[in-house]
Each structure stands twice: as C-alpha cells, then as structure tokens.
Amino acid sequence: MKPLPETLEARIGLRVNQLDTPALVVDLDAMERNIARMADFARKHRVLWRPHAKMHKSAEIALQLQRAGAVGACVQKTAEAEALAAGGVRDITITNQVIAHPKLLRVARLAARLQAQGGRLALAVDSAEGIQRLAEAMAQAAPQARIDVLVEIDVGQGRCGVPPGEPALALAQAVARLTQLRFAGLHAYHGRAQHLHGAAERRDAIAAAVQAARHTRDLLTAAGLPVPLVTGSGTGTLVHEAASGVYGELQAGSFLFMDADYARNEREPAQPAFEQALFVKTQVISACDSHAVCDAGHKSHAIDSGLPTVALLPPGRALRYANGGDEHGLLYADSPQARLPALGQMLWLVPGHCDPTVNLHDFLIGVRGGLATGVVERIIRVDARGALT
C-alpha cells in the first residue's frame, strides 16, 4: 500500500477538535456498527453480500468488509476495479457495461491477473455486440483466462440492461457459447427504487423487480441454462431482495456511511438501523445578523441528492444549510430559539449523497471515540477517487 503523505500521517492521534476544515470524517465506531449490522442481516437471510465500492472507493475498506463476511466488491468502472485490485482485493464484479476496446483489454488483463491470484472478475453485459467485443478482447489479451459474465436485465431502473425474459435468454445463450466467458447469472439492480422515500413505494418497486428476475431465471433454467446467481439490491431496499428467495447477493454499499437522502426514507421495521457515519467538518468563516457562512460548499460535498443537513446541534438549535456556491455554505437559524453560530465555530454536515461526496476527497479521516472528543485513528486513502474510465 502506498505510504500516506507526511502532512496526513501527522494527523493520526490528533483530537477531532484540532482537525482543520473542511474535512471528510468517518465515525469509525458508527461505521463498524453498520458493518456488524449488515453482516448479521446477511447471515440471517442466508444471502451473500458484495458491497458496492463505488461508494467508498477504498481497497482498505473493501478488505475490512471482506473480513466481516463480504464475498468481494462491486465497482462501476474498470479503473475502480484496477485500483481495488492494486490494493489486494481479488474478487470483483463490474456492475456495468464496458464497450471500448482499450478498456476491454484492461478488463481482460485484470481477469487474468485476479484468476492467477485465486480470485475472479465479473462483468455485466446487455448486448450481443458487447459480448462479442468482450470475447475478442479476452482472446487478444488473456487467452488463458476466463471471465464471469452477468447478463443485466432492466428491472425498473430504465438505464442499462435488456428487458427481462427472452432477450436475457438470448444473451445468456450467446455467453454460454463462448469458451472464455462463463455465464455467472443475472444482474438486476433497481437504483431508482433505493431513493423512493415511501416504504410502500419501495416495496412495490422491488416486488416487480423480483417478479421480473424470477421469471427470467425460470426461463433460462427451463432452457437448460441454470442461473448461478441473481445479484442486485441497495441500501434502500435490501430487506425486500433479501426476503425474495430470488436474489442471492446484495450489492448495497451506502449502509456503511449513510447520507441525508437515505435518512429521508421511511424505514421498514426489518431494515437494520444503520447510523450516519460520514460527516463533513466545517467552520464558520463569516457571520452577520442574517446568516453565517461556513467553509464547505459543493466542492466538499455532492448536492445531486439535495443539500447537506447540519448535524449534532443542541435541541431547538437547528440550522438550515443553503447553497453558497463551490466553496461556501450559508447557515440560517429559522426557529426563534435558534442562534446563529459565531465566527470560528465548528459544525458537522451530513452530505446529501455519500458516493459522489467521497469522490471529491483524496482521504477519509477515521475518528475513534465520537465526534465530540474522539481522536484520529486512521487515514483511509480513497484509492479510486476520480477513477472514471
């Protein structure tokens, strides 16, 4: 593993109140409780879990999740897979389409490398042309290797994937005809369902997804193509896929850190009580009668799923965060009891969406002992930050 820059190494052992801002901080105790809850949930439901590393982008965290029982990692990008593999992760699924020839050559070489280490690489496909291109790249760059292939079906997301049923069967048959490709099952992820805030809406969306996946699985099985695995799910809906009897693997990743948008979800009773573990530490750099200004704007946290909320304030002292641009946040005290924070005051933000927030930072600062008086225990490198290709 690459050594940390000296300036970061020096932060280990600092008290959390000494951390300069903005800083992306992980409450390690909360994160580890989330991991234990997820491991326990998967064990009880007898499903595999392969947390999505597009969220944390860290090999160190992927390996920590594996020690807790995860079977490997999911990624969205070839470059993410390469970054995790460089950090020692050996079982990786790319839950996405790869079409470009130079990238498919990288996929093929990575499949060979992981296979030589006793691991494996899997890739999603959703077109005959994609399968053909993959086979050609494997033949060219890794003639001795095999790659696991998941046929992606669209179960409601409306993005990639073929329709369930016959189109999926045709692709699975195409995969099965090619010796270097191993048909490994169905990728059936309903991303939009994760962020439906009503519990009933999510349940209904996943009921339809489960029905589509089951129908496709049964069709393939009847055609002589057993389906080793149906994989998908996310933090918002995992109770439904886990109980479905169809999904064998959960890809949920956000449970590790959580975010303000998931906090808006109406919770199912069966859902593990995941806690917020990711925060942006910020401080007030300007204040006047009407508002205060903090030093965290949307270069510190992603705003695609809404603005951050201000956490850990005393009761009755809520502050509203408004967008102040790339580098600033505006803080308003909307209730009569609330007081605006003073110059220099430290505040904790809960980002709207954890995945693209982590992607803005090169390092996560891991704090042990709580955010009030804890100490920096680990600096975690975001290995795949900016790994876009």
Add this chain to the structure above:
Amino acid sequence: MKPLPETLEARIGLRVNQLDTPALVVDLDAMERNIARMADFARKHRVLWRPHAKMHKSAEIALQLQRAGAVGACVQKTAEAEALAAGGVRDITITNQVIAHPKLLRVARLAARLQAQGGRLALAVDSAEGIQRLAEAMAQAAPQARIDVLVEIDVGQGRCGVPPGEPALALAQAVARLTQLRFAGLHAYHGRAQHLHGAAERRDAIAAAVQAARHTRDLLTAAGLPVPLVTGSGTGTLVHEAASGVYGELQAGSFLFMDADYARNEREPAQPAFEQALFVKTQVISACDSHAVCDAGHKSHAIDSGLPTVALLPPGRALRYANGGDEHGLLYADSPQARLPALGQMLWLVPGHCDPTVNLHDFLIGVRGGLATGVVERIIRVDARGALT
C-alpha cells in the same frame, strides 16, 4: 513540476478519437483564443486582470495567463494558494475569509515565502476578529513579512463581506493600524450577478455594486485612507465593471473554458466572444429503442448549474442529456429527425459549470487541431484538485 504518470505521458501525441472515455478535454486553440480576447479586452479598458484559479486549479495555466498579461491569480482556499505557489505562481490573492489559526499560520508562512521571491500574497477580511487573528498569526509565523489585506464588502452577493460604507471604513482603519498588514483595497464581488441570464438584470445588479463600491472608496479616501484597488467581477459581468471607472482589476476565470450555464446568458454586444473550450468526451455503452446510455455521470461533470448539453452534433440531430446517476448519462432524441447514437459512438458534453467539473479530474487533456481530428498536445495537471482547506 512533478512528472506526469507514465500512462498519461503516453497519451501525448494520441489522436483525439483514440482517447478513452470519460475524459476531460480542453480545446487548446479555443482556450488560447479566449486568452487573447481577454487580454485585448483588459488592455482596451485599462484594467488589470487576475483570473480566478478556483476554476482551472493549475499552476501551469496560471503562468500561461500571466505570460498573456494577467497580473497574478485569485484563489478561494489557502491550499489552492499553496498549490499554485509550489508551481511557480508568485502573486496570489485569496478572495475569501480565513479564520482558523492553523490555516492563518499557513497563510503567514506563504506570505513570507512569496515576498522573499519578489511576489506577494493578499487576503480578504470582513471582520475585526478576522483582522486580529491574521495579525497574530503573522506575528507568530512570519514576523518579518507583510501581507496585503482587502476589505470585502457585500455588493449584492449576500454571502461574505461587510456592508458598504462605514463598516468597511472601520475595518480598513483597523487594518491600517497594524504594521504587518497593508491595506490593499476593496474586494467587491457579485457572484450571483454572473449567472443572471438577462443582460439587463446583470447590468442593473452591477450598477448597484459599482455604486456601493464607489461610495465606499470615496468614504475611505475622504477619511485619509486611499484605496489602491477595487477588485471583483466575473465572466458574466466583466463589461460593466471594466467600464465603471471604479473597478481596477477583473477576477473573471470562467472565460478561459466557458460552460453551459454561461452559454445561457444573453450576451452584451461589448462582451468578448468567448468560446466553449472545455468538454467531457463520453461514449455510448448501452442502447435500446427508447434511449442510449453514455459513460459520463455526475462524477465526470458537476451538475450544480444544470446538466451538460451534447455538443458538436450534426444539424437537426440534437440529443438531450438526462441524469443517469453518478456514472451514467441518458440520451434522448426528442426531435423526429434525431437518431439515437449507436453503441460505442463518441459524444462531446459541455458541462453545466466549469469550476466544480475541473475539480473532479486530476488532469486536463489538451487537444490541438480541433475535436474532430486533433492531437493531444499537453496533459495539464489540476494541481489544486481537492485543495479544500
């Protein structure tokens, strides 16, 4: 300057159609025409220009702008100033408040370092406490050095800055009493006005800002405190500040690359015809009857000022980009003549907002000879990417 990673070095000389995706590409010819237009505009209006490096975050580009006539660089963050200084930029203004003691010590040390190199550092202030903290840090960390201090006035942005007039006078007097601080003028930036799409709205907003700045300048001058400089402005309004007779320096940065939101501005006739020079190259990775999916989502481009537009399409073949999440874009052909792009087809996106888009990438790929058949000439490091503190 740090060497480029080998994999990037290898891209120099590649034809643009060989570049894998997503890639952040700068049309160097367009960028250099924009620089020439800006230099010409500033010369004609006899104003200084100090382009904001919070946009490009590159020392190499800041130095290129200086060779074309810029007097130095603006930044928003201490860490950005440090990154530019490490790359050879010697005249830097931090157009923002710094309050934290550890950060002010870094400011003081940087001021001393730049001064020793014949350069200078300037910092904005908007509170008596901020001035006091700065003076203490200078005394502690750089007792032999001086720092330029700009009093920030709020001319309509509603973020940092004291009200124009008496409050600014009180701060300027406080600065003038401290021997290590040199009162360098007024920072008067109206950020919101840049993105008012109507030309008349922008003109009216800046007329009010100019009036506030002039009043404050005259008040300070009458009180025996000459104002060496009023600085501010941006790409959306620079024609007004340049013509005001009050602003002596333009901070506009986006003119270099431009973006989809600036393209929505109704243009003033006096505005130089800045061209789009920044693009995200993407390709289609999945396609069906209703839509195509490309490999650029909001980890490739910022969406705070709206979604990207699809550029460089043949007439009548417009495509609409819709958000497909962190790693995907959805493409729709809304007109009857339009055709959905095929699997593997390359497309060019114009990001909604250039500043936070550049901040997602470690490198800019500079192409010479146009985006159809050009060649990669330079790989430009985004030195201050993620420089948040």
